[in-house]
Amino acid sequence: MIRYAAGRVLAGVPVLWVVATLTFALLRFLPGGPFDKEKTLPPEILRNLERRYALDGTLAEQYADYLGRLVRGDLGPSYKYVGRDVSDILADALPVSVELGLLALAIALGGGIALGLAAGTRRDSALDRIVGIATLVGVSAPSFVIGAGLILGVGLELDWLPAGLWEGPRYAILPALTLAALPLAYIAQLTRAQVITVMHQDYVRTARAKGVPEGRVRRHHVLRNALLAVLTYFGPLLAILLTGSFVVEKIYAIPGLGRFFVTAVTNRDYPLVLGVTLVYAALVVAANLAVDLLYAWLDPRIRVGGAER
Amino acid sequence: MVRGGGRAAVLVLCTLCAGVAQSCGRDEMRPAPRELRINLETEPPSLDWSLATDGISIIAIQQLMRGLTRLSRDLRPEPDLAERWSVSADGRTYTFALRPGVVWSDGEPLRAQQFVDSWLRLLAPETAAEYAYFLFPLKNARAFNAGTITDPGAVGVRARDDATLEVELEAPLVYFPALVNFMVTFPQRRELIERYGERWTEPPNLVTLGPFTLEEWRHEYRLVLRANPRYWAGRPALDRITAYMVEEDSTALVLFEQGLLDLVKLPPLEIRRYRERPEYLRQPLLRGYYYGFDLRTPPFDDARVRRAFAHAIDRAEFPPLLQGGEQPWPSWIPPGMPHANPQLGLAFDPERARALLREAGVDPATLAPVRIVFNSDQTHKLVAEKVQAMWREHLGVRVELENREWKVFLKELATNPPPVFRLGWGADFPDPDNFMNLFTSYSENNHTGFANPHYDALVLRAASEVDPATRQSLYDEAQRILCEQDVPIVPLFVTASNFAVARRVHGFVPSPMDLYFFDRVSAE
Numbered sequence: 009m010i011r012y013a014a015g016r017v018l019a020g021v022p023v024l025w026v027v028a029t030l031t032f033a034l035l036r037f038l039p040g041g042p043f044d045k046e047k048t049l050p051p052e053i054l055r056n057l058e059r060r061y062a063l064d065g066t067l068a069e070q071y072a073d074y075l076g077r078l079v080r081g082d083l084g085p086s087y088k089y090v091g092r093d094v095s096d097i098l099a100d101a102l103p104v105s106v107e108l109g110l111l112a113l114a115i116a117l118g119g120g121i122a123l124g125l126a127a128g129t130r131r132d133s134a135l136d137r138i139v140g141i142a143t144l145v146g147v148s149a150p151s152f153v154i155g156a157g158l159i160l161g162v163g164l165e166l167d168w169l170p171a172g173l174w175e176g177p178r179y180a181i182l183p184a185l186t187l188a189a190l191p192l193a194y195i196a197q198l199t200r201a202q203v204i205t206v207m208h209q210d211y212v213r214t215a216r217a218k219g220v221p222e223g224r225v226r227r228h229h230v231l232r233n234a235l236l237a238v239l240t241y242f243g244p245l246l247a248i249l250l251t252g253s254f255v256v257e258k259i260y261a262i263p264g265l266g267r268f269f270v271t272a273v274t275n276r277d278y279p280l281v282l283g284v285t286l287v288y289a290a291l292v293v294a295a296n297l298a299v300d301l302l303y304a305w306l307d308p309r310i311r312v313g314g315a316e317r
Numbered sequence: 318m319v320r321g322g323g324r325a326a327v328l329v330l331c332t333l334c335a336g337v338a339q340s341c342g343r344d345e346m347r348p349a350p351r352e353l354r355i356n357l358e359t360e361p362p363s364l365d366w367s368l369a370t371d372g373i374s375i376i377a378i379q380q381l382m383r384g385l386t387r388l389s390r391d392l393r394p395e396p397d398l399a400e401r402w403s404v405s406a407d408g409r410t411y412t413f414a415l416r417p418g419v420v421w422s423d424g425e426p427l428r429a430q431q432f433v434d435s436w437l438r439l440l441a442p443e444t445a446a447e448y449a450y451f452l453f454p455l456k457n458a459r460a461f462n463a464g465t466i467t468d469p470g471a472v473g474v475r476a477r478d479d480a481t482l483e484v485e486l487e488a489p490l491v492y493f494p495a496l497v498n499f500m501v502t503f504p505q506r507r508e509l510i511e512r513y514g515e516r517w518t519e520p521p522n523l524v525t526l527g528p529f530t531l532e533e534w535r536h537e538y539r540l541v542l543r544a545n546p547r548y549w550a551g552r553p554a555l556d557r558i559t560a561y562m563v564e565e566d567s568t569a570l571v572l573f574e575q576g577l578l579d580l581v582k583l584p585p586l587e588i589r590r591y592r593e594r595p596e597y598l599r600q601p602l603l604r605g606y607y608y609g610f611d612l613r614t615p616p617f618d619d620a621r622v623r624r625a626f627a628h629a630i631d632r633a634e635f636p637p638l639l640q641g642g643e644q645p646w647p648s649w650i651p652p653g654m655p656h657a658n659p660q661l662g663l664a665f666d667p668e669r670a671r672a673l674l675r676e677a678g679v680d681p682a683t684l685a686p687v688r689i690v691f692n693s694d695q696t697h698k699l700v701a702e703k704v705q706a707m708w709r710e711h712l713g714v715r716v717e718l719e720n721r722e723w724k725v726f727l728k729e730l731a732t733n734p735p736p737v738f739r740l741g742w743g744a745d746f747p748d749p750d751n752f753m754n755l756f757t758s759y760s761e762n763n764h765t766g767f768a769n770p771h772y773d774a775l776v777l778r779a780a781s782e783v784d785p786a787t788r789q790s791l792y793d794e795a796q797r798i799l800c801e802q803d804v805p806i807v808p809l810f811v812t813a814s815n816f817a818v819a820r821r822v823h824g825f826v827p828s829p830m831d832l833y834f835f836d837r838v839s840a841e
Binding site for chain 2: 061
């Protein structure tokens with residue numbers, strides 16, 4: 009198991025290298041540079057800037073310089089935010105995004121599993137139909153629509169919760185709900201389908217025949233097996249929470265990392281784009297690894313070590 | 318019987334309701350007395366006044382710092398850190414006498430050498446300051462910035478004593494006192510910058526001398542400014558300014574309506590709804606919006622064709638379309654700027670437009686479609702569609718619209734300008750030179766390929782002309798070349814800022830340069 013885990017971690021390194029290289033190449037392929045402004049700069053000033061940020065070498069030199077610093081853990085200075093290093097920016101913003109992401113994850117898992125279980129065990133009931141419609145909306149409505157709806161409804165009309173900013177727990181409710189909407193709905197649908205399947209399995213029937221109380225059957229046999237499917241969804245779920253945070257952090261004015269993904273590109277802030285991309289890539293790689301390990305641990309039918317699955 | 322899932326669902330709902338219900342205690346949403354909460358929109362890229370270049374940073378820096386002069390309501394330079402100034406007979410040497418008794422927030426007195434330190438730092442090539450060119454009028458400044466002169470002593474600025482700053486210019490420049498109200502000319506504490514390095518602008522390192530000091534800078538989220546008890550003109554009426562960075566203008570407006578923000582810029586679509594409300598405030602800006610032609614691409618290599626296209630635009634159509642307080646303006650120096658002249662420019666005249674096109678031998682039926690390129694934005698799109706419709710209707714030409722992402726657009730302007738493009742220009746200092754210089758043959762911002770030596774000479778002469786009447790006639794003549802005769806650009810309108818200001822806030826007066834000063838603002 010440990011050898012398997014170590015191997016998987018090492019396999020992540022080339023993935024990150026490919027991501028770093030592709031991002032570097034794509035950025036330079038994009039027309040327009042960090043110092044193209046509405047008010048054009050005189051050539052001598054442009055030269056000073058390019059020298060300061062080591063943009064005066066050839067592309068190959070810049071790439072070598074970039075990789076060299078990356079290996080030493082130096083992500084370089086931001087071009088847009090003068091005097092701030094990319095690692096400072098990441099250190100400020102990442103904890104906020106993680107907090108928001110974990111909150112949304114809890115809501116999505118708790119709400120999604122509960123709704124899915126309730127609907128699945130009461131197939132074709134009124135509750136099942138309501139959940140069916142609600143989850144369909146949740147899966148298909150984009151987060152900026154849900155966000156705008158919550159801001160206008162709960163924020164402006166009802167005036168229950170602040171429509172933005174990041175000052176405390178109350179300020180986190182609307183953004184977390186917005187971020188959680190899509191994964192919650194999807195988890196509910198997934199859980200419901202699994203519950204319905206599992207309910208007809210032999211071991212459930214056996215348990216019931218043995219006279220195990222219905223509540224215990226549901227908790228120990230139905231829910232536990234249905235959750236395996238949810239676990240498979242964990243990797244994509246993290247990706248959804250990360251990409252969703254681009255929109256949610258922007259519309260709720262939350263000082264997280266997501267908004268940089270868009271603004272750093274429009275500013276052509278090359279080091280910041282690379283830094284943010286690498287952090288997200290590392291998170292996705294880590295999440296997938298965690299899911300695989302958890303899966304192996306939960307389901308002994310999946311063999312690890314020696315022959316790969 | 319089926320309780321497990323149902324109970325969990327109920328539990329989740331209850332938790333959410335509890336969160337909402339708990340929100341009834343709204344105390345934390347109320348402002349402290351004498352606190353102003355504004356929306357800065359985005360993170361200021363820098364609070365280093367030698368390196369900042371954008372409007373957001375300027376708003377913050379203007380509250381923290383002061384310059385030699387400040388602009389009056391009618392944009393004339395008035396004494397600020399300089400108590401008075403004089404200029405030599407040849408117009409090349411300015412002498413500023415500093416106001417006595419001015420101290421920094423750490424108690425250190427203001428000294429003339431701090432201006433010298435700041436200006437040399439701005440110009441030093443290793444600083445790589447984008448706005449170094451603001452001080453290029455100083456003797457040897459441009460060469461020092463390019464690295465061809467390395468002796469800072471050769472640059473035309475020196476402290477004659479602690480209270481006297483002397484500036485030597487390459488050529489006379491009548492608007493120099495207006496230039497030194499701009500942030501890049503503010504004094505600096507060299508020893509603090511050396512001590513803290515790039516972190517000298519972070520609290521508590523940052524030492525300033527304006528009405529407010531920087532208490533907190535939570536990056537990407539908010540700045541907190543505190544009243545400076547040592548401010549030379551007296552402590553401001555506000556205790557505290559909290560400047561949040563809410564990027565979405567619609568979110569900012571909801572926060573304003575919830576009472577969480579006191580001052581926001583209105584999104585264009587909301588202006589109509591706010592126009593009659595007491596919270597509404599409009600400020601016309603010294604910011605022009607124009608269409609440029611590439612003079613190297615036929616048919617726009619012919620001035621008659623450019624005049625024809627200019628005559629075919631009815632500027633009166635833009636204000637009702639855009640609703641942002643735009644003012645149609647057919648010449649380049651904007652209204653409110655000295656030497657602006659409403660009589661100049663080509664008016665809407667479709668007959669004349671068609672005649673000019675015939676004269677130039679252009680047949681609209683066979684002319685290839687004219688390409689208008691603009692950066693992706695709702696306002697620019699509306700304007701382009703309107704121009705497209707007007708050119709089609711009045712000239713009978715086909716017009717194609719293309720939009721580009723901002724930086725892609727800028728790159729294209731610099732390397733391969735489209736036949737027709739849109740751009741804007743906002744005043745950096747309130748002098749016509751800031752606008753007219755743009756279309757000289759040597760300007761980096763002239764993307765049209767327009768080069769007229771007579772125009773260049775007029776603009777150069779006007780910059781050093783002391784007599785207002787002569788200056789007016791020089792600018793009138795230059796504007797006639799630019800907007801009536803050669804027509805490399807068609808000025809369309811000047812823009813405005815639209816604000817919502819909470820009723821608890823008093824004394825907020827924005828400036829036509831899109832600057833804000835909160836030292837005279839109060840909040841209940």
